[in-house]
Amino acid sequence: MSNRKIKEKGIESLLFACAIVAVVALFLLCIFLFRDGIMLFEKYPFSSFLTETKWFPTAKPVYFGLLPLFLGSLIVTIGAILFSVPLGIAAAIYISEIANPKIAEILKPTTExxxxxxxxxxxxFGLVVLVPYIQKTLDLPTGQTALTGSIMLGIMALPTIISISEDAISSVPKSIKEGAxxxxxxxxxxxxxxxxxxxxSGISAATMLGIGRAIGETMTVxxxxxxxxxxxxxxxxxFEPVRTMTATIALEMGEVPMGSDHYHALFAVGSVLFITTFIVNIMANYIKQRYRFQL
Known part of the structure; x- marks a missing residue:
């Protein structure tokens, strides 16, 4: 066997090993997450967890209601999508198709x-600048609202949407454009x-990655x-304060006794968040393959 074939075989083996490590790591993460999450339902009804409208983990009796946390994440994510997707796609079209090449060379790296x-x-930035502005402009009791979180998440998702969408638009063959x-x-x-x-296909993938960024963001929300x-x-x-699933885990995990019902409830919330993100990725692959097939 020649040295070239040995090198190619070594590279293939290395890539295969990396793929196996990634799959095993994901599998172990699922076991770790779902194992502790499922233990909540030995004492607390699964139906109550899904449908209860209260999250009072330290009250007596306790309430581990996922609904307010899930809907809080949902409304913030929807707001971020409505803000970032049209703006991001428009910016990508401008950079790729309209802007002067010298300007595009500045805008693309800046967004990245x-x-x-x-x-x-x-x-x-949102806490110091946007929160007081939203409160004063809309005459609200507080500027810490779902709208503020949506705007900030939309801003954070913009670089991903713009960069990937611009790459997809730039990859369209010139022959197609010239033919039109x-x-x-x-x-x-x-x-x-x-x-x-x-x-x-690429624009839909960019949108889904932006949604994934919005769903999984913690510190900003x-x-x-x-x-x-x-x-x-x-x-x-x-225009009201909300709490997301990610913020709940970040705020409460450091203070709960290990092995308590509250501890397992947070793992259950994390499990739902994991499943939600997994569904988003499946939808992204479906949309990507669907449009690719049509083309």
């Missing part, structure tokens, strides 16, 4: 740098009728959403 800013910095222009389409018609549909474990309405709930 924003992705590296720690979440606590975004949270501090040759048929008499204007530049704008080519963008929204040819280029964007051809890049939908903990600092700007008020952390009130109540069931939010819609759209009125956007």
């Amino acid at each position: 740098i924003l992705a590296g800013i720690p979440s606590v910095v975004f949270g501090f 222009l040759a048929m008499g389409s204007t530049h704008w018609q080519t963008i929204y009728k040819v280029t964007v549909p051809a890049a939908l 903990m600092m700007v959403t008020g952390n009130s474990a109540v069931i939010p309405g819609f759209p009125a709930g956007l």
Whole structure:
């Protein structure tokens, strides 16, 4: 066997080993998470956990209601999506198709740098700047609301959405664009009728990654959403304090006795969060494959 084949075989074996390690690590994480989460239901009914409207883990009797935490995460995530997805896709189209190349060379790295800013910095900015502004502008009792959290999460998701969407749009073959222009389409018609549909696979993946960032974010929402474990309405709930699943785990895990019902309840919340993120990833793969198949 030649040295080249030996090197190729070694690289293949290394990549295979990395893949196996990733799968095993994920499997062990699932066991660790679900094992402690399931132990809650030995004493607390599973139906109550899913449908109870109160989260009072230190009261007597205790209430481990997932509903206010899940709906809090949901309303903040929906708000972040409505804010970030249209803005992110529009920015990606501008950078890829409209902006002067010299300007695009500045904008693209700048947006990617924003992705590296720690979440606590975004949270501090939201707490000091955005919270007082929202409170004063909308005349609310407090600016720590679901709306504030949605805006901050939307800002944090923008770099991911812009970067991946721009890559997808730039990857559309020039022959497709030139063919549309040759048929008499204007530049704008080519963008929204040819280029964007051809890049939908990558754009949908970018959107799903942005949603995953919003669902899993902890520090920022903990600092700007008020952390009130109540069931939010819609759209009125956007202007009220809420508590997300991630913030609940971060706030309470360090203070609970290990092995207590409260401890296992937090693992159960983490399990639901894991399943939710897993479903989002499955949906992302489905959408990506669906549009890729059509093209």
